[in-house]
Amino acid sequence: xxxxxxxxxxxxxxxxxxxxxxxxxxxxxTDRLAIVGVQRRxxxxxxxxxxxxxxxxxxxxxxxxxxxxxxxxxxxxxxHQPIVKGTDLPFDVxxxxxxxxxxxxxxxxxxxxxxxxxMDFGRPSAIRLAVLVDRGHRELPIRADxxxxxxxxxxxxxxxxxxxxxxxxxxxxxxxxxxxxVRA
Amino acid sequence: MSAMPRTSADRxxxADRxxxxxxxxxxxxxxxxxxxxxxxxLDVDVLSAADxxxxxxxxxxxxxxxxxxxxxxxxxxxxxxxxxFYEASTRTRVSFEVAAKNLSADVVxxxxxxxxxxxxxxxxxxxxxxxxxxxxxxxxxxxxSGAPYLAAQVFSGHVLNGGDGWHAHPTQALLDLYTxxxxxxxxxxxxxxxxxxxxxxxxxxxxxxxxxxxxxxADVWVCGPSTLLRGFDRWAASMPAGRRLTVTTxxxxxxRGAHAVMALRLQQERMAGGLLPSLREYSMRYGLTAxxxxxxxxxxxxxxxxxxxxxxxxxxxxxxFERSVVTDQVANGVAIRMALLYLLAGxxxxxxxxxxx
Numbered sequence: 001x002x003x004x005x006x007x008x009x010x011x012x013x014x015x016x017x018x019x020x021x022x023x024x025x026x027x028x029x030t031d032r033l034a035i036v037g038v039q040r041r042x043x044x045x046x047x048x049x050x051x052x053x054x055x056x057x058x059x060x061x062x063x064x065x066x067x068x069x070x071x072x073x074x075x076x077x078x079x080h081q082p083i084v085k086g087t088d089l090p091f092d093v094x095x096x097x098x099x100x101x102x103x104x105x106x107x108x109x110x111x112x113x114x115x116x117x118x119m120d121f122g123r124p125s126a127i128r129l130a131v132l133v134d135r136g137h138r139e140l141p142i143r144a145d146x147x148x149x150x151x152x153x154x155x156x157x158x159x160x161x162x163x164x165x166x167x168x169x170x171x172x173x174x175x176x177x178x179x180x181x182v183r184a
Numbered sequence: 185m186s187a188m189p190r191t192s193a194d195r196x197x198x199a200d201r202x203x204x205x206x207x208x209x210x211x212x213x214x215x216x217x218x219x220x221x222x223x224x225x226l227d228v229d230v231l232s233a234a235d236x237x238x239x240x241x242x243x244x245x246x247x248x249x250x251x252x253x254x255x256x257x258x259x260x261x262x263x264x265x266x267x268x269f270y271e272a273s274t275r276t277r278v279s280f281e282v283a284a285k286n287l288s289a290d291v292v293x294x295x296x297x298x299x300x301x302x303x304x305x306x307x308x309x310x311x312x313x314x315x316x317x318x319x320x321x322x323x324x325x326x327x328x329s330g331a332p333y334l335a336a337q338v339f340s341g342h343v344l345n346g347g348d349g350w351h352a353h354p355t356q357a358l359l360d361l362y363t364x365x366x367x368x369x370x371x372x373x374x375x376x377x378x379x380x381x382x383x384x385x386x387x388x389x390x391x392x393x394x395x396x397x398x399x400x401x402a403d404v405w406v407c408g409p410s411t412l413l414r415g416f417d418r419w420a421a422s423m424p425a426g427r428r429l430t431v432t433t434x435x436x437x438x439x440r441g442a443h444a445v446m447a448l449r450l451q452q453e454r455m456a457g458g459l460l461p462s463l464r465e466y467s468m469r470y471g472l473t474a475x476x477x478x479x480x481x482x483x484x485x486x487x488x489x490x491x492x493x494x495x496x497x498x499x500x501x502x503x504x505f506e507r508s509v510v511t512d513q514v515a516n517g518v519a520i521r522m523a524l525l526y527l528l529a530g531x532x533x534x535x536x537x538x539x540x541x
Contacts, residue, residue, distance in 0.1 A: 067245065070257035070287075070526075081220055081530030083238070084245040120254065 007172035015148030020052035039085035046101040064089040071113035094122040103161035105131040108142035220527040227352040242523035260289040266319040270296040283521035357392035359520040374401030382448035398427040407438035411459040439479035446487040473499035
């Protein structure tokens with residue numbers, strides 16, 4: 001194991017605060033803005049973005065959670081069906097600018113699935129993407145609007161984003177994929 | 185924004201090593217939590233409490249989809265689901281069809297009465313034909329107990345039992361459990377007294393419900409005339425420790441303190457077999473009416489798998505009574521069947537399923 005920390009808790013916090021400023025700046029305020037986290041670790045990150053926006057703008061944009069499991073394009077390639085965590089969009093998406101928040105941007109397939117899922121709920125006026133880590137290797141023509149940190153990686157590395165809510169601490173580590181984890 | 189914590193805290197099971205992004209799963213990273221391992225759903229006796237919880241949790245998410253303006257997701261796009269029914273059915277067949285269509289599967293419907301079966305084609309040949317026509321999953325109802333097991337031996341995809349003889353009706357038992365968890369205060373069946381009333385002997389619904397409800401810790405009572413309870417006392421005696429099944433012919437004892445009562449359909453042909461003296465006598469002694477329901481708890485739920493014979497096993501005043509959850513059962517059936525189609529589609533030897541001609 002050669003796990004190496006690439007973002008500390010403070011780095012994560014600063015990146016989230018910067019992204020929250022960028023979102024408001026790009027949108028020109030908080031009117032008709034909503035933040036949606038992708039299950040699982042995008043959800044706590046989305047909550048922090050909303051907390052930060054509330055702190056500096058005094059307005060709390062609506063927040064939702066999106067489970068993209070039913071929209072994946074690789075269901076036939078995984079051994080067992082992934083466990084569904086739940087979608088909850090407690091607002092009407094029509095006419096809103098929706099910022100999708102996720103932890104890692106890699107091939108872009110999750111982002112595509114998230115856009116498909118979101119558009120089943122209506123017609124947002126715009127969809128933007130914010131990620132904590134962009135690790136490259138895109139397989140689809142997708143880019144993030146807001147990035148916490150760009151991390152050049154190779155395909156046999158894995159980025160693990162840890163959040164206090166699930167993992168006890170905030171940090172981002174890069175690791176070699178263990179031999180057993182590489183598909184034969 | 186109270187909605188957020190509910191989603192992540194209540195529904196998501198204990199912390200795990202869930203992949204950060206689903207691309208990591210493609211790369212073969214750790215599987216999250218307890219996965220579904222059954223290739224077919226032939227009976228509920230093989231399902232553990234964890235399996236049942238997973239089915240319930242997945243059905244919750246399917247219910248969220250059913251609440252959308254357009255209740256459709258692309259999950260099973262390209263999967264062919266063949267619905268093969270050798271017995272008459274409306275709700276189960278339509279429920280499976282709606283469930284499969286909500287997941288964007290391609291649905292083929294075969295009623296045995298209008299297929300080559302009437303020309304004498306064997307079950308095995310029918311299954312082989314369906315497979316050659318591209319079926320990935322077969323939902324099957326058959327009058328003979330065990331017929332889906334034979335289908336599962338021949339078919340290289342997934343078989344879902346939609347009811348076989350007196351043996352099993354897995355999705356009905358799971359939707360009954362889902363409805364009970366949804367409607368009982370506290371949201372669980374453990375320790376609750378659940379009564380199954382009526383023609384227990386001929387009922388696959390009763391057998392499957394006994395399995396799921398005792399697995400989840402309910403105090404299960406089956407009640408009916410002794411001719412329709414044959415063999416159940418021996419089953420009750422051989423229940424593993426910790427499972428509670430009581431068999432009685434005494435309706436009052438069965439209903440006393442009951443949290444829910446499930447009335448079963450009494451089939452008219454039972455009279456011909458000499459098992460019952462008359463319908464009138466049956467409905468007087470075992471009919472669920474406002475009168476007899478008074479013996480149960482004041483908030484007891486009334487269930488029925490349908491179709492109902494109002495005035496025989498269930499009084500018309502009970503059938504559309506405020507504590508009757510019969511329509512919930514039908515609505516929840518779609519969510520449960522979506523959950524099982526989804527879970528089964530990802531189980532079992534995938535390569536085999538994909539590479540066949």
